[in-house]
Amino acid sequence: MKRFEELFAPHMNAAYNLARWLTGNDSAAHDVVQESAYRALKFIDSFVDGNAKAWFLTIVRNESYNWLKVSAGNRWVAIGDEIPADDLALGHGQTPELHAMHAEDAALVQQALQALAPVFREVIVLKELEGMPYKDIARVVDIPLGTVMSRLARARTMLKLELLKLHSHE
Amino acid sequence: MNDMNCTVCHELIHGYLDNELDTAMATQVAEHLAACADCQRLHDEARMLIAGVKAHAPYYPAPDALTQGVMSKTKSRAPSARRFWDLLRDAPQQWLMPAFSAAALAIALALYVATPSSEQPWMDEAVSSHVRSLMADHLNDIASSDRHTVKPWFTGKLDFSPPVFDYSVQGFPLLGGRLDYLQHQNAAALSYGRAKHIINLFILPTSAADKPREHLAIRGYNIVAWQRDHMRFIVVSDLEKSELEAFSQLVEKGPI
Numbered sequence: 001m002k003r004f005e006e007l008f009a010p011h012m013n014a015a016y017n018l019a020r021w022l023t024g025n026d027s028a029a030h031d032v033v034q035e036s037a038y039r040a041l042k043f044i045d046s047f048v049d050g051n052a053k054a055w056f057l058t059i060v061r062n063e064s065y066n067w068l069k070v071s072a073g074n075r076w077v078a079i080g081d082e083i084p085a086d087d088l089a090l091g092h093g094q095t096p097e098l099h100a101m102h103a104e105d106a107a108l109v110q111q112a113l114q115a116l117a118p119v120f121r122e123v124i125v126l127k128e129l130e131g132m133p134y135k136d137i138a139r140v141v142d143i144p145l146g147t148v149m150s151r152l153a154r155a156r157t158m159l160k161l162e163l164l165k166l167h168s169h170e
Numbered sequence: 171m172n173d174m175n176c177t178v179c180h181e182l183i184h185g186y187l188d189n190e191l192d193t194a195m196a197t198q199v200a201e202h203l204a205a206c207a208d209c210q211r212l213h214d215e216a217r218m219l220i221a222g223v224k225a226h227a228p229y230y231p232a233p234d235a236l237t238q239g240v241m242s243k244t245k246s247r248a249p250s251a252r253r254f255w256d257l258l259r260d261a262p263q264q265w266l267m268p269a270f271s272a273a274a275l276a277i278a279l280a281l282y283v284a285t286p287s288s289e290q291p292w293m294d295e296a297v298s299s300h301v302r303s304l305m306a307d308h309l310n311d312i313a314s315s316d317r318h319t320v321k322p323w324f325t326g327k328l329d330f331s332p333p334v335f336d337y338s339v340q341g342f343p344l345l346g347g348r349l350d351y352l353q354h355q356n357a358a359a360l361s362y363g364r365a366k367h368i369i370n371l372f373i374l375p376t377s378a379a380d381k382p383r384e385h386l387a388i389r390g391y392n393i394v395a396w397q398r399d400h401m402r403f404i405v406v407s408d409l410e411k412s413e414l415e416a417f418s419q420l421v422e423k424g425p426i
Contacts, residue, residue: 005241012240016232027389030236031301037240070305106226113227127188128223134190153184160219 004041007052014053014130015060021125022064022118023071032067036060054136061122061140068118112162120155127152174202179209183216239294242276289384289395292404295352296395297388299359300370300406303348309361309368310346320347324358330401332358332373337420342369352404362417369407369417376402383418385411394418 008015015036020029036059040047047055113121122141126132132140134148143151174182179202185191186199203210303309312323321334327349336344342362350359350372357374381397392414394405405418 009237009241012232012237013229016236017230020230026230029230030233030389031298031305033232033236034240034298035302035305038243067305106228109223109226110228113223124223124227128220129227129229134185134188149185149188149190150181152188153181156184156216156219159223160215163219 004044007044007047008037008040008056011053011056015056017129018057018060018122018125019064021113021121021129022061023067024114028067028071032060032063036063039063051136051139054132054139057126057130057140058142065118108163108166112159112166115162116155116158120151120158123148123152123155124159174198176206176209179203179206180212183209183213187213187217187220238276292353292402293386293388293393293395296370296372296393296404296406297391299350299352299372300391303350303359303361303370304368309348311348313346315344315346317344320344320360323347324349328356328358330358330375332360332401333421333424334358334360335421335424337362337417340416340420342417342420364407364409364413364417367407367409369405369409369414371421372402372404372406374402375400378402383415383422385415387411396422398422 012033015033016029019032019036020026023029023032036056039059040056113124116124119141123137126137126140135145137152138145138148141148141151179199182191182195182199183203186196191199203213312320314320315336315338317334317336321331324332324334324347334344334347338344342364345361345363345368347358347360350357352372352374355374357372360371360373362369362371376397377400378397380399383394383396386393386395391406391408392411394414394417396403396418403418403421405414405421407414407417409417
């Protein structure tokens, strides 16, 4: 399938990166990407035109969540976005200042990001690591364009708190 | 100065940093930041955080083997025959040369990668298929513990007759069967249970000579493979090696 290769080969890294961040392990990411590619091929006729990356990542995201559900034996409840509002307020009040060094430590950044719920982790990965615009993020994570900014705002605030928490434990 | 309040600004900071606000809104945010030290601090922190994540969060690129595997597999899995002929028809000039070099590269790679065992692709695919059968909730096309239901189900779907037996008495109940593909060949996949574990047994014809049982571990799964009477058997499970060996002996010996 020449068309398939043209469309999706350039996005294999993005696919693997997203799957790896969502599932948290290499062998699952491997299987998720393989299955996603198979699905993409199967439904390639329904991809008319537009953004192949967003289209492919949408499939990868769904497959990753399927994997998460199966591996957690359906006890995964944190997939939804149900963080109480006052959690967020914490991030704004009298928190210690975030020094540059917190975000400079690769291991800490990795650990903090992995600690976020998938719905927050994924927007950070798509924005910061893939550099996707809001409209593409909205498609991939299946939320209205208008909520991408607030989702990212919450994700970044929680990531900051996570980094502060990890740092204070050191 | 404008009348933007801080709560609204806390969120808009992110659109501002991501260049996702329209000009009017961006101007309002900039004006508010100039006047509000708290918001300015949050803005600086967010900018620092974004820069830190971009620079330091690991990026996981796809392993080369995965990309090559996916691309070669999708080539052979063209969804319909028509597409395949279409491809062939407009192929010759621009397609054959790259295809030829791709094939040459693939052969070179295969020789390089697969030197330890030419069976590796079979095993890899059996493991992927095993994982997929558990993930996609597609373990069985025909779910039955009765071999007299499962075996006839394959008739007409395969050009060979796989041996189907139930090993409930020995603690490996037959769960069912499905059609599968390994290395582009039809295979019978039988599933067996062992406590909470699932075993997939793949059976397909081969022209190769008989070969004794061989143990392997791929991606955390245990595999036992052998060839007998022109049939290839591959057993995959997350079951312990010794238990899988016991199961494989049962299958190879046939029912008592």
